[in-house]
Amino acid sequence: MKRRILSGMRPTGSLHIGHLSVLQNWVVLQDEYECYFSIVDWHALTTGYEDKLDLKALSKEIALDWLSVGIDPQKSAVFIQSQVKEHAELHLLFSMFTPMSWLERVPTYKDQIQQLGEDGKDLHTYGFLGYPLLQAADILVYKASAVPVGEDQVPHIELSREIARRFNYLYSGVFPEPQALIGKVPLLPGVDGRKMSKSYNNAISLTASTDEIGFRVKQMITDPQRIRKDDPGHPEVCVVSKFHKIYSPDIDRIERDCKAGKIGCVACKKYLAENIDKVLAPYRERRKLWQEEGKVESVLQEGTEKARATASDTMNEVRKVMGLYGSR
Numbered sequence: 611m612k613r614r615i616l617s618g619m620r621p622t623g624s625l626h627i628g629h630l631s632v633l634q635n636w637v638v639l640q641d642e643y644e645c646y647f648s649i650v651d652w653h654a655l656t657t658g659y660e661d662k663l664d665l666k667a668l669s670k671e672i673a674l675d676w677l678s679v680g681i682d683p684q685k686s687a688v689f690i691q692s693q694v695k696e697h698a699e700l701h702l703l704f705s706m707f708t709p710m711s712w713l714e715r716v717p718t719y720k721d722q723i724q725q726l727g728e729d730g731k732d733l734h735t736y737g738f739l740g741y742p743l744l745q746a747a748d749i750l751v752y753k754a755s756a757v758p759v760g761e762d763q764v765p766h767i768e769l770s771r772e773i774a775r776r777f778n779y780l781y782s783g784v785f786p787e788p789q790a791l792i793g794k795v796p797l798l799p800g801v802d803g804r805k806m807s808k809s810y811n812n813a814i815s816l817t818a819s820t821d822e823i824g825f826r827v828k829q830m831i832t833d834p835q836r837i838r839k840d841d842p843g844h845p846e847v848c849v850v851s852k853f854h855k856i857y858s859p860d861i862d863r864i865e866r867d868c869k870a871g872k873i874g875c876v877a878c879k880k881y882l883a884e885n886i887d888k889v890l891a892p893y894r895e896r897r898k899l900w901q902e903e904g905k906v907e908s909v910l911q912e913g914t915e916k917a918r919a920t921a922s923d924t925m926n927e928v929r930k931v932m933g934l935y936g937s938r
């Protein structure tokens with residue numbers, strides 16, 4: 611039997627090419643594992659409870675992004691967290707035996723209260739303290755043995771392992787201890803050199819057209835000391851170069867020509883835009899197919915059913931070993 615994977619993303623807005631490496635990694639994992647990919651709308655509420663988010667629209671949008679990059683509903687269950695109530699039930703049961711100190715100790719907890727507090731968000735809430743525990747329930751309700759995540763999520767996976775261990779010790783050995791599969795996420799800056807983010811208006815969207823890609827690449831900050839095209843360039847301070855590293859197989863040649871003043875910024879940018887377009891074009895095409903009326907809805911419906919079936923088996927075992935009534 612294939613090992614299981616669970617991963618999730620918050621539906622906070624349509625994705626940009628900074629998110630691409632994570633998704634491309636998921637696409638590859640689909641062949642090796644039984645995959646569950648969850649749009650974690652409850653998680654979005656843990657920090658965005660005041661924001662009046664249209665989570666339904668945002669969730670559909672992110673599902674479309676996933677499908678256009680190649681998440682394949684024949685292979686993977688794609689579903690919305692809040693449609694599978696077992697996540698909430700397991701979270702509640704876990705909360706009974708989770709020491710407060712374990713949650714307070716999660717490294718992101720105090721940082722985020724502070725950081726988002728500066729943006730005017732009050733995160734001294736029960737839901738925010740408990741969010742890593744909700745994440746543990748997301749993972750363990752599928753008995754996932756591996757969780758593809760970025761480096762920043764490692765403490766959360768560690769907590770999930772501790773929760774699995776504590777449950778197995780207190781009741782019975784129901785849960786495997788999940789492992790983090792840490793994806794290498796190259797940190798791509800936005801076109802202005804700051805962190806890439808939709809809200810800074812410096813991102814290249816996954817849906818960008820050929821023209822939009824060209825426009826964004828033209829905006830990229832290059833070596834400020836390079837004035838004439840045959841001045842020697844410094845790729846290490848150039849945003850364009852960071853993108854070439856990912857999108858251009860002949861990066862070594864480009865860097866050499868740049869340093870020797872043999873290729874000008876205009877030509878260099880044009881070449882990058884073409885290479886980015888080569889990657890995004892097939893995604894745009896696939897997106898059109900999934901955009902037909904009702905298609906995303908039916909993927910989510912099927913994914914939910916598959917997720918529920920697995921989660922409800924786990925919950926029956928959990929209720930039993932905790933001495934509760936079985937299935938409803």
Ligand code: TRP
Binds near residue numbers: 748759763
């Ligand atoms: N906490 C993750 C984030 O903020 C999202 C997430 C929720 C998740 N549940 C998960 C990731 C389960 C992996 C597995 O990015």
